[in-house]
Amino acid sequence: MLKPVVDPLPSWQEGKVKQRIIEFVQQVTDESSIHYVVPENRIATFDNDGTLMVEKPVMAQVAYFKRKLLNAEVINTKSKWLRIAHWIKSLFFDLFGFIRLLLTLWRRGMTTEQYRASVARWIAQAKHPRFGKKYTELVYKPMLEVLQYFEANDFKNYIVTGSTANFVRPWSQDVYQVSVNRVIGSSLKTKLSLRSGQLDIMLEPLPFSIENRATKVLSIERRIAKRPIAAFGNSYGDVDMLRWTRNSHSSLCVLIHHTDAEREYAYSPNTRFCFGTNTLDYAEQLQWQVVDMKQDWKTVF
Amino acid sequence: MLKPVVDPLPSWQEGKVKQRIIEFVQQVTDESSIHYVVPENRIATFDNDGTLMVEKPVMAQVAYFKRKLLNAEVINTKSKWLRIAHWIKSLFFDLFGFIRLLLTLWRRGMTTEQYRASVARWIAQAKHPRFGKKYTELVYKPMLEVLQYFEANDFKNYIVTGSTANFVRPWSQDVYQVSVNRVIGSSLKTKLSLRSGQLDIMLEPLPFSIENRATKVLSIERRIAKRPIAAFGNSYGDVDMLRWTRNSHSSLCVLIHHTDAEREYAYSPNTRFCFGTNTLDYAEQLQWQVVDMKQDWKTVF
Numbered sequence: 001m002l003k004p005v006v007d008p009l010p011s012w013q014e015g016k017v018k019q020r021i022i023e024f025v026q027q028v029t030d031e032s033s034i035h036y037v038v039p040e041n042r043i044a045t046f047d048n049d050g051t052l053m054v055e056k057p058v059m060a061q062v063a064y065f066k067r068k069l070l071n072a073e074v075i076n077t078k079s080k081w082l083r084i085a086h087w088i089k090s091l092f093f094d095l096f097g098f099i100r101l102l103l104t105l106w107r108r109g110m111t112t113e114q115y116r117a118s119v120a121r122w123i124a125q126a127k128h129p130r131f132g133k134k135y136t137e138l139v140y141k142p143m144l145e146v147l148q149y150f151e152a153n154d155f156k157n158y159i160v161t162g163s164t165a166n167f168v169r170p171w172s173q174d175v176y177q178v179s180v181n182r183v184i185g186s187s188l189k190t191k192l193s194l195r196s197g198q199l200d201i202m203l204e205p206l207p208f209s210i211e212n213r214a215t216k217v218l219s220i221e222r223r224i225a226k227r228p229i230a231a232f233g234n235s236y237g238d239v240d241m242l243r244w245t246r247n248s249h250s251s252l253c254v255l256i257h258h259t260d261a262e263r264e265y266a267y268s269p270n271t272r273f274c275f276g277t278n279t280l281d282y283a284e285q286l287q288w289q290v291v292d293m294k295q296d297w298k299t300v301f
Numbered sequence: 302m303l304k305p306v307v308d309p310l311p312s313w314q315e316g317k318v319k320q321r322i323i324e325f326v327q328q329v330t331d332e333s334s335i336h337y338v339v340p341e342n343r344i345a346t347f348d349n350d351g352t353l354m355v356e357k358p359v360m361a362q363v364a365y366f367k368r369k370l371l372n373a374e375v376i377n378t379k380s381k382w383l384r385i386a387h388w389i390k391s392l393f394f395d396l397f398g399f400i401r402l403l404l405t406l407w408r409r410g411m412t413t414e415q416y417r418a419s420v421a422r423w424i425a426q427a428k429h430p431r432f433g434k435k436y437t438e439l440v441y442k443p444m445l446e447v448l449q450y451f452e453a454n455d456f457k458n459y460i461v462t463g464s465t466a467n468f469v470r471p472w473s474q475d476v477y478q479v480s481v482n483r484v485i486g487s488s489l490k491t492k493l494s495l496r497s498g499q500l501d502i503m504l505e506p507l508p509f510s511i512e513n514r515a516t517k518v519l520s521i522e523r524r525i526a527k528r529p530i531a532a533f534g535n536s537y538g539d540v541d542m543l544r545w546t547r548n549s550h551s552s553l554c555v556l557i558h559h560t561d562a563e564r565e566y567a568y569s570p571n572t573r574f575c576f577g578t579n580t581l582d583y584a585e586q587l588q589w590q591v592v593d594m595k596q597d598w599k600t601v602f
Contacts, residue, residue, distance in 0.1 A: 040480065112522060169526050179341065180526045187523060192515040192541060199545045201522050208523075214493040221413060221502050222488060222509075223524070225470050225481045240493060244500045 008149040011142040011299045017254070017289045018296070021146065024252040028229060029153050035250035039154040043228040045220060045241060046147070048161035048168060048185075050234035051256050052176065054138040056265040057129065061163035064122050102205040111200045112166055112190060120170035133301075136175050142297045143232070143256075147176055150230070158224070160216050161185040162237060184219050186211045212237040217244045232256065236271045236279045242288060253288040255279065260294040309450040312443040312600045318555070318590045319597070322447065325553040329530060330454050336551035340455040344529040346521060346542060347448070349462035349469060349486075351535035352557050353477065355439040357566040358430065362464035365423050403506040412501045413467055413491060421471035434602075437476050443598045444533070444557075448477055451531070459525070461517050462486040463538060485520050487512045513538040518545045533557065537572045537580045543589060554589040556580065561595040 008025075012018040027035035028042060049055035058066070104110070128138055147157050157178050161168055165185030172178045189204040211219055217240050220228065231238070231245040234256040242253040257280070258267050269279035283290050293300065309326075313319040328336035329343060350356035359367070405411070411419075429439055448458050458479050462469055466486030473479045490505040512520055518541050521529065532539070532546040535557040543554040558581070559568050570580035584591050594601065 112526070116526070165523075166526065181524060183526075190519050190522065192518050192545075198548075199518070199541070201519060217493050217500070218491050218502060221491065222466075223482060225413070225417070225467065225484075240500070244493075247499075 008152075009142065009145045011145055011297060013296050013298055015296055017291055020289050021149075021252065021254075024230070024250075025149060025153050028250050035248075037229055037250055041226060041229065042150075042153070042155040043158065043224060043226050044150050044155045044230040045158045045160045045216075045228045045232070045245070046143070047216075047233040047235070047238045047241070048159050048163060050258065051232050051238070052139055052143045052147075052159070053135065054128065054131075054140075054264060055234075056258075056267065059163060060123070060126075060135040061167045063126065063135075064119060064167065067122070067126065109193070109202045111202055113200075115203060116166050116170050119167050123171055131301075136171050138301055139175055140256075140297070141299045141301055144176070146232070147178070151177060155230070156182065158182045158184060158220070158228075160211060160220060160241060162210070162212050164188070184211065184216075184223055214240045216241045220244075230254075234258065235269045239279055239282050243282070243286065253286065254291060255283045255288050256291045257293060259292050260297075260300065262294075263300045264293060309453075310443065310446045312446055312598060314597050314599055316597055318592055321590050322450075322553065322555075325531070325551075326450060326454050329551050336549075338530055338551055342527060342530065343451075343454070343456040344459065344525060344527050345451050345456045345531040346459045346461045346517075346529040346533070346546070347444070348517075348534040348536070348539045348542070349460050349464060351559065352533050352539070353440055353444050353448075353460070354436065355429065355432075355565060356535075357568065360464060361424070361427075361436040362468045364427065364436075365420060365468065368423070368427065410494070410503045412503055414501075416504060417467050417471050420468050424472055432602075437472050439602055440476055441557075441598070442600045442602055445477070447533070448479070452478060456531070457483065459483045459485060459521070459529075461512060461521060461542060463511070463513050465489070485512065485517075485524055515541045517542045521545075531555075535559065536570045540580055540583050544583070544587065554587065555592060556584045556589050557592045558594060560593050561598075561601065563595075564601045565594060 009018055009021065012021075027033045028037040030036055046052055049059040049061070053060065123135055126135060127133060128135060131138060150157055157176070159168055159172060159176065159178050159182065161184070163185055164187055165183045166187070168183050168185055169180040172180065172183050187208045189206045189208045190201050191204055193200050193202045209215060209219065213236075216238070220241070227244065227246045228241075229246050229250060230252040231242045232254045233239070233242050238255075242255065245251050245253050255269065257269060258265050260266060280290070282288070291297070310319055310322065313322075328334045329338040331337055347353055350360040350362070354361065424436055427436060428434060429436060432439060451458055458477070460469055460473060460477065460479050460483065462484070464486055465488055466484045467488070469484050469486055470481040473481065473484050488509045490507045490509045491502050492505055494501050494503045510516060510520065514537075517539070521542070528545065528547045529542075530547050530551060531553040532543045533555045534540070534543055539556075543556065546552050546554050556570065558570060559566050561567060581591070583589070592598070
């Protein structure tokens, strides 16, 4: 393998994963390689929360809902009893707030443009409870390098997120250099509304799609009609997307494993109630690259 | 208005519509104009059937269903009695064929890839009943010139079709230079299926979305999260899309009116049962450009 003159991934420790990413990019862009892929098929999909951006104690989308719409605080404490007390309190707050949110959408309505504007205002000032930084500053530097490295090699990077697409769109271009039309995410139902001669698109308080597990795959196919050749995820919800990514040597499947309680968080890629195969077992069986955050990343943010 | 050195629309008769299209492109691409639009917002949306491609006697998608899945012929005759006889016959055939189609999808299943491959094979050889040419040869030359003219001026052209997206994708790049991810269309529900270790996406015999009228607008917004600055349609089903296109001088709304029974077909832009405002009345009220096919187009195909 030829070493690139300039290191495209300076925040990555030298090791198996970094080596495989560079080898993969070199193979699929080398016309003389049997793994060569034409530029229009160089599709890469990235989960957002936990893959590109911190998702603990709660995902940015949830923090936004809580603070903006439910007026509740996100708590981050190590005391078990405080956490339980908060959980009971927030259960009532959430229920109450959730009903209020539904009523607001039903009665007063909100356009998709208003929602995006509201997110843009919130994300410009909201601070993460532990790190005291903006959420957009809590994206993983090693992953930004991957996005940029792919982009420079004519990949089309897509974000496929369980958060609403319109939550990510207001800042995806600035932060990830991913344009709004390459963001695939959950969404509410919408309806066209004509008020005093002006057409608007109103959000309705019913889900249209929730992007998780198989739905991520179906949405990618519905949108792009191609299999990605690279996919990055961090949880059980990303397993189907990684499995569906083209299954050959000219594909790259990466699972981010959160192992660094000190610099970020340490947690399992499984959901709380995981009855199926363990996510890490899938990674081993299907020979995915597993990023050990503590070992593989020189810098996190 | 500066005249371009090379005529970008040679198949268009000199006239109001051609002049407005050229003026529009010059304004939105001229940084010194108050109508200037940055390249990433130069979104243009095009209906397919009747706007870019012949849709009579039936749309290509319907001809495909009839011939491929229902084994029926498309009839094109001027005799009223023959047409009625055919209509009665096809009613039974369609019902029978439709049930057979549903049973096939349910019992044997079809992947989205198989569907696209089947369309690709069909469209490569199927002939239009009147013109005896392939459907992909029956696209409107003047509209191909518009697509190319827009593309050359950094527009992003999207096709928004009532046909299934996967019916248009196999040939959209070759015929329109529109890539598969820029085709928005109707679709069936899908499900992820794991068979002998291989993941596939199976079509289900239930609609997921039917792109017509308001749904076209909602799907564009869901996908692109931007208002188009140009939209082309030909029927009542496109009225909402044209209305929603940015409502300012730096937008272009064009309605293709089929007035040429000799070279193509002559028919109303309304649906058969039109209770609301007439499509042409909308065009007049909202000052859209109306293409009179007979007058405005030197060549049709």
